[in-house]
Amino acid sequence: MAGILFIISAPSGSGKSTIVNQLRSLVENLEFSVSWTTRGLRGSEQESREYHFISREEFQRMLDADEFLEHADVFGNWYGTARRSLTEAFSKGKDLLLDIDVQGAAQVRSKVPDAVTIFLMPPSPEILATRLRNRSRAEGAVQEQVISRRLSKARQEIENYREYGYILVNDILDRAVEEMAAIVASERIARSGGPASQEDEELLKMAEQCRQRNSEDRIQPILQAFGVINPETAPR
Numbered sequence: 001m002a003g004i005l006f007i008i009s010a011p012s013g014s015g016k017s018t019i020v021n022q023l024r025s026l027v028e029n030l031e032f033s034v035s036w037t038t039r040g041l042r043g044s045e046q047e048s049r050e051y052h053f054i055s056r057e058e059f060q061r062m063l064d065a066d067e068f069l070e071h072a073d074v075f076g077n078w079y080g081t082a083r084r085s086l087t088e089a090f091s092k093g094k095d096l097l098l099d100i101d102v103q104g105a106a107q108v109r110s111k112v113p114d115a116v117t118i119f120l121m122p123p124s125p126e127i128l129a130t131r132l133r134n135r136s137r138a139e140g141a142v143q144e145q146v147i148s149r150r151l152s153k154a155r156q157e158i159e160n161y162r163e164y165g166y167i168l169v170n171d172i173l174d175r176a177v178e179e180m181a182a183i184v185a186s187e188r189i190a191r192s193g194g195p196a197s198q199e200d201e202e203l204l205k206m207a208e209q210c211r212q213r214n215s216e217d218r219i220q221p222i223l224q225a226f227g228v229i230n231p232e233t234a235p236r
């Protein structure tokens with residue numbers, strides 16, 4: 001049986017890497033795709049752990065050879081998911097998680113319509129700015145220009161939230177990790193076709209609450225704060 005493809009997207013600094021790292025120790029049989037990028041190493045990153053760091057020439061060569069399932073220009077650098085990440089994970093009977101931006105997610109969705117898509121939101125623009133600043137400080141330098149560029153990009157990305165099946169809000173980290181694990185578990189339960197145990201029912205319930213159609217009330221204040229919806233016209 002083919003594995004399940006999970007996609008998580010979020011504005012930069014929302015805490016996606018933090019959540020994905022915690023998920024690694026919680027969820028079995030889930031592989032994490034390591035993307036290819038032309039951006040330089042940041043902070044304590046290591047080659048082949050966070051990314052395969054390559055030159056633009058090498059990226060172009062892979063593109064010409066049709067090696068990418070999807071690729072996109074994000075903040076002036078190229079990022080791509082190799083097709084073989086998918087085939088390798090599925091051939092080992094594993095599910096695969098892609099951490100990619102909204103452009104990449106749209107490309108994958110059109111090729112793999114049953115992919116499970118999750119959009120992670122920061123609790124507010126202020127908290128996102130703080131997290132971006134803290135991360136930059138930890139990595140050595142805070143560049144306000146970079147932070148304001150990422151904040152305005154965040155709004156554009158959040159505008160795409162309706163394209164995703166599930167919405168997570170990374171307010172309390174443990175809760176977001178628990179919800180993410182529940183989404184993975186509930187998709188596995190649903191596709192296994194077997195009867196759900198009492199414990200399964202709890203996970204299914206938690207995941208159900210994260211479905212985009214059930215998240216509107218929770219995310220209204222975030223959408224308003226980012227200016228994605230107008231408070232004057234928003235439903236009450």
Ligand code: ADP
Pocket residue numbers: 010011012013014015016017018019131132134135170171172173174
């Ligand atoms: P992303 O991968 O989405 O760009 P990171 O995982 O690097 O974001 O997180 C950005 C910063 O926010 C990091 O310094 C991280 O430690 C911090 N962070 C992540 N989640 C939370 C949270 N729930 N509460 C407080 N800080 C968080």
Ligand code: 5GP
Pocket residue numbers: 009010011012035036039070071072074079080081099100101102103104105
């Ligand atoms: P960062 O440089 O901060 O690690 O990532 C910047 C953005 O690029 C994030 O939104 C991340 O999800 C996205 N990204 C990382 N890898 C890929 C990829 O392979 N494809 C696409 N489309 N986006 C990616």
